[in-house]
Amino acid sequence: MSEMMKLQLLHVSCAHCGQDSTVSVMPDGVHGQFVLRSETSLDEAFLDAVHDPTFDEVDTLLNQSPRMLGKDNWFRAHVLQRTYGEIACDPDSTGHAFRIGKLPNCPHCGRAVLNWKAISPPQFVDREIPPATHKVWEHLSALQKEFRVDDVLERQGF
Ligand SMILES: [Zn+2]
Numbered sequence: 401m402s403e404m405m406k407l408q409l410l411h412v413s414c415a416h417c418g419q420d421s422t423v424s425v426m427p428d429g430v431h432g433q434f435v436l437r438s439e440t441s442l443d444e445a446f447l448d449a450v451h452d453p454t455f456d457e458v459d460t461l462l463n464q465s466p467r468m469l470g471k472d473n474w475f476r477a478h479v480l481q482r483t484y485g486e487i488a489c490d491p492d493s494t495g496h497a498f499r500i501g502k503l504p505n506c507p508h509c510g511r512a513v514l515n516w517k518a519i520s521p522p523q524f525v526d527r528e529i530p531p532a533t534h535k536v537w538e539h540l541s542a543l544q545k546e547f548r549v550d551d552v553l554e555r556q557g558f
Contacts, residue, residue: 402446402528402529402530402531403446403448403528403529403530403531404526404527404528405426405433405435405446405526405527405528405529406427406524406525406526406527407424407425407426407427407435407524407525407526407527408424408425408426408427408428408522408523408524408525409422409423409424409519409522409523409524409525410422410423410424410425410516410517410518410519411516411517411518411519412504412506412514412515412516412517413514413515413517414506414508414509414511414513414514414515415513415514415515416506416509416511416513417506417508417509417511419506419508419509421506421507421508423503423504423507423514424504424525424527425503425504427522427524432448432449432450433446433447433448433449433450434446434447434449434500434501435447435529436485436489436498436499436500436502436532437492437498437499437502437503437504437505438491438492438494438496438497438498438499438502439496439499439502439505439512440492440494440496440510441492441493441494441496441505441510442504442505442507442510443492443493443494443498444504444529444530445489445492445498445529445530445531445532445533446529446530446531446532447489447500447531447532448531452532454488454489454534454537454538455484455488457488457545458480458483458484458487458488458549459480461545461546461549462476462479462480462483462549462553463476464546465549465550465553467550467553467554467558468558479553479558481500481501482499482500482501482556482558483549483552483553483556483558484500485497485498485499485500485532486498486499486552486555486556487537487548487549487552488534488537489532489533489534489537490532490533490534490535490536490537498532503516
């Protein structure tokens, strides 16, 4: 079931194709709710981190990881945001990992480099976004989950 979200509009002008367009992102000040995106598609997935148990599960495993020894809370929260999508969410339609905090790609050419312009006063739009799914993650054993967390941390350079 898709979630209806109120998102904020941003103007973008694309450095690759030169076209102007409008994209929508999670408004400032919203906590615990994220729209995940990948590097390679226009797919989006909604995450309610407060109610989705996999978010706490990954957080706990991260905090137990030897790679996080001696790291402060800010750093751990940063690592959780950077790695959660790849660790616990099924990939997008192109097989690439979703990531929290990834801004939308250009709607015209699908590439990532964009110049942003805030719209003033702010404008909002209601969007229906499918929830992030965790089919792969949910089929892993506890030990496999630990390995997966470690693999993703290593791959992302943590
Ligand atoms: Zn473009």
